[in-house]
Amino acid sequence: MSQTTEQHSLSTTPDSRHAVVIVGAGSAGIAVAAQLKRARPDLGVAIIDPAEQHYYQPAWTLVGAGLFKPEQTRRATRTLLPSGIEHVAQAITHIDADNKLAILADGRRIGYQALVIAAGIHLDWDKIAGLSETLGQNGVTSNYRYDLAPYTWELLRNFKGGTALFTQPATAVKCPGAPQKALYLAADHLRRRQQTAELHFYTGTGALFGVPFYARALEQVIAHYKAQPHFGRHLVAVDGPARIATFETTVDGQTQREDVHFDLLHVVPPQSAPAFIRESGLGDGGGWLDIDKHTLQHARYADIFGLGDATSTPNSKTAAAIKEQAPVVAANLLARLDGKPLTAAYDGYAGCPVTTSAERVLLAEFTYGGVITPTLSLDPRVPRRRYGWLKKFYFPFYYWNILLKGRSRPAQHTPRNYPDTLPTIQP
Template identity: 50%
Template sequence: MTSDNSAEPSSADSAAASEQFDVVVIGGGSGGISVSASILKRDSALRLAIIEPSSKHCYQPAWTLVGGGAYDVAKTVKATSEVIPQGATWLQSAAKRVDASARQIELEDGRVVGYQQLVVAPGLRLAWEKIDGVEETLGKNGVTSNYRLDLAPYTWKLVQSLENGTAIFTQPPMPIKCAGAPQKALYLSCDYWRHQGVASSIDVEFALAGAALFGVADFVPTLQSYIERYNAALLFNQNLVAVDGPNQKAIFEVTNAAGEKERVEKHFDMLHVVPPQVAPDFIKESGLGNAAGWVDVDPDTLRHTQFDDIFALGDCIGTSNAKTAAAARKQSVVVAENLLAARNGTSLPAHYDGYGACPLTVERGKVVLAEFGYNGKLLPTFPLDPKVPRKLNWWMKTELLPFIYWNGMLKGREWLTRVKIDKK
């Protein structure tokens, strides 16, 4: 651990930095905005800056609904300026490097920013380059992905136009954000085809790089029943490595029981691609990452394992929880509580139990609300069997959760964020 993180930076450090803040948050996505709002809610006098290059802020959990024709894509986007909390300074650039020993951040635009405490929440990066040829064909030739704002509407266009042929849905190696999203795309597509009376003319494949349909075993029987209802071929240990868009061919690396790998080429009429996902490069380059490049934090307190003036949350952290907006909703409270406690020189009172939620849209109008924590422990918010698909959960997915996101989570109103906080 470094020295007390409430100490003022040295004059030499201050001279090198163009701007100095009490708290700097890297990232203006779900985690960054919500934790900034929660920190300022607790201490509005803090000088807090948010580093975020994008002028758009997106509600990504709704993109699978957009791809299934059940949500207006325009409702998933707002200007970043609209969601920056009152009292925060927006630095519209990207973090290039963190010098944790000097408590400074070099930005892509050349500025150097100093901090007393740092929150790392830049999300993750979609590594499209790991699939040969896919970037050139996204948005055409039947190749799409609900993981991009501009492509989710194309998914719905493809679903509506497909009346026969082969539809392939992929899932890369973990970790990825919203691990249920690859199969949610399949379920909503198949449900539409079933209602249109064309399902029997469409061969559907779900090709996963892993060996399980879902990471929490309690939900697998329900999900397996929907795979069977839609007559989809469930193919494990198949990782998409290349796409030939013009010829509509997908190349998979298939691993057999003996661990041997071979490449298999498949024709498709529709291909829904989920790209491999990695942590932003600056994390590892700045010495903040674990061996895999994710921010190395204590899974209970979300404080960095080496630097006591650094916390992190969201998709960038190297904990075993699901990478979802619901996880960030609770993590923001843990980080806000613990950062201010550290600032005051007291023990860290808030504990993160690994909570994440994955509302699995198994058909239009019904959702399995999978809520779970570390080691797959079920953590349902409501006293209902979480394994049962419900219309109530669809209403929550399409109406309640977006409302809570825009009007609660991003504004420091901590609805549905119960976490364990030690009494003083």
């Protein structure tokens, strides 16, 4: 915490006060704000976020495959905020939870009765040596940035053959299927052009997907494209001009390094919770916002709630999870303000539409503990064209016109059983 912030946080007198303060104007923050205002139009709500632009990030994978225009994923933040919301266009630096104060980068102190932390996830580009210096050139790209997803498509269009590497860190990441989506869409593009390439997927994790039911299906997808998976491999350095990626792995307690040549490198950086959560004493052991996984209320401060990628809940960090979390936070926060018991509960639902080709999507849906809970009764391990249509057209519509408008819909997913035998997988 800076000296200026520390000096201001010593004062317990707020510069302004609101019934509800929301940190973050991403999908989670705006969705909760909209639901609160729909429920109580007169409720005083402020949302803190310096970002002028809001992005529909799930479509960046499609941008990287030439299936979506980048400008379709961006809108001005101010145009998305609900009427009656005060937008505080500043960065948050500290939460004084004992005195119910949010401390801003300019030193202002915003008081609250209830606080919602929806601050998203931090992308740690600089934890990979040499990466920041070469991103956007030398064949190094990432669909995890708005300005780089078009470069992914440029590299694919101009690819003349050789070796293409795709990486995933061992840390939690937003949309854990996205690293594979980049691989599958690239492989499908090369297949359509009848162009051969050596494809590799380097992941710091031990499996293609955290839910074995879906991991087995994705093993068939990656095998179909003759791509080679490498597990327990961490990208630690990139030499762009030399086209060398360096990976580390641990064997028998010994760290080993491997230098791999590439012609195209798609990187997903390590990711972590925003630092202010840990520095404010609100995090768990890993720095994530420490909340109850069902009520989404903070473990130690009853007037703080959280949702989205910055939290400790053991679910996949996806927009589909936010769709189910936002109504829970809104309902329980209002109950807290009214002095009533918290009755709304989040079941850990997450949906991950894994784009296996330009036309097909494997729609993985599950709740806490890896319980398989599809919305439809169709076997979710099968990539389908109808899900491809949902990914390209319906999900963006739902995001802009339903989720961000606070138009909550009843959950439709349900536990279902399927045979152990894998169905026919056609990416």
